[in-house]
Amino acid sequence: EAQVTQNPRYLITVTGKKLTVTCSQNMNHEYMSWYRQDPGLGLRQIYYSMNVEVTDKGDVPEGYKVSRKEKRNFPLILESPSPNQTSLYFCASSLYLPLRDTSYEQYFGPGTRLTVT
Amino acid sequence: KQEVTQIPAALSVPEGENLVLNCSFTDSAIYNLQWFRQDPGKGLTSLLLIQSSQREQTSGRLNASLDKSSGRSTLYIAASQPGDSATYLCAPVGGSQGNLIFGKGTKLSVKP
Numbered sequence: 001e002a003q004v005t006q007n008p009r010y011l012i013t014v015t016g017k018k019l020t021v022t023c024s025q026n027m028n029h030e031y032m033s034w035y036r037q038d039p040g041l042g043l044r045q046i047y048y049s050m051n052v053e054v055t056d057k058g059d060v061p062e063g064y065k066v067s068r069k070e071k072r073n074f075p076l077i078l079e080s081p082s083p084n085q086t087s088l089y090f091c092a093s094s095l096y097l098p099l100r101d102t103s104y105e106q107y108f109g110p111g112t113r114l115t116v117t
Numbered sequence: 118k119q120e121v122t123q124i125p126a127a128l129s130v131p132e133g134e135n136l137v138l139n140c141s142f143t144d145s146a147i148y149n150l151q152w153f154r155q156d157p158g159k160g161l162t163s164l165l166l167i168q169s170s171q172r173e174q175t176s177g178r179l180n181a182s183l184d185k186s187s188g189r190s191t192l193y194i195a196a197s198q199p200g201d202s203a204t205y206l207c208a209p210v211g212g213s214q215g216n217l218i219f220g221k222g223t224k225l226s227v228k229p
Contacts, residue, residue, distance in 0.1 A: 031215060043206075044215035058216055090160060097215040106151060106210075106217060108161040 002027045002110035009026055012115045013081055021076045021112050023091030029116050031097045031104075032074040033058065034066065036087040037111075043090065050097045081116040088113050119144045123207055123220035130197055131228050138192040140207030140222045145185050147209040151217060152181050152192050154203040159207065164192070197227045 003077045013019055025032065033048035033056075045058030050069040064083055065077040074093075078085060091109040130136055140150075149168050152213045153161040165181040167174045167190070173182050180193040190207055204224045208217035 033216065035217075040219050040221075043208075043217070043219040045214065048216065050215075056214070058214060081146075091216075094215075104188055105163050105166045107163060108153075110160040113158075 005108040025093040029093040119218040124211040129226040138191040148210040199226035
């Protein structure tokens with residue numbers, strides 16, 4: 001089954017304790033990205049990757065890191081989590097980066113609910 | 118900066134009604150627009166993708182239209198069912214990041 005998976009689905013942690021949220025897709029997609037969803041603010045992009053070893057900042061990258069060593073995986077790293085990073089996180093992927101006149105559907109993972117105390 | 122507005126914010130209808138959800142966006146230079154549904158505590162499910170060159174896209178009881186020049190898209194749901202209850206999100210894509218810019222959504226409740 002074609003899908004985007006995330007782990008863990010729920011995580012409660014303390015301020016400053018490094019954590020990684022994994023994301024994996026089995027559709028051979030080149031484009032992957034991370035979003036966070038907050039009440040009243042909607043979904044906002046954190047980082048994106050156009051292909052292996054190519055990553056770039058989205059709209060809200062502060063406090064996050066990513067890596068793309070393999071095509072299928074795109075982990076989100078919080079080196080020193082803070083309470084303002086408490087949020088619902090989504091990983092997404094599509095075949096390629098959307099371009100003018102050539103666009104592809106983006107698929108989302110089930111989400112990771114992170115609480116930082 | 119792209120801004121997306123969805124009206125109404127919430128909608129409650131009896132089962133069987135046809136309904137329209139509205140989405141407006143400020144920057145018409147978009148590549149495509151995608152409609153999603155989100156169930157409480159769940160991820161986003163893609164419903165329809167409309168390319169910038171298209172005017173309409175249909176899937177089952179769903180029909181989405183796009184008027185890029187006026188910055189509007191509508192999602193039409195025919196013969197609504199209780200299972201359609203969810204939050205519907207509209208998200209145009211444009212620019213070098215390929216990121217979806219989401220509206221705040223319309224929370225739909227279909228009563229049996």
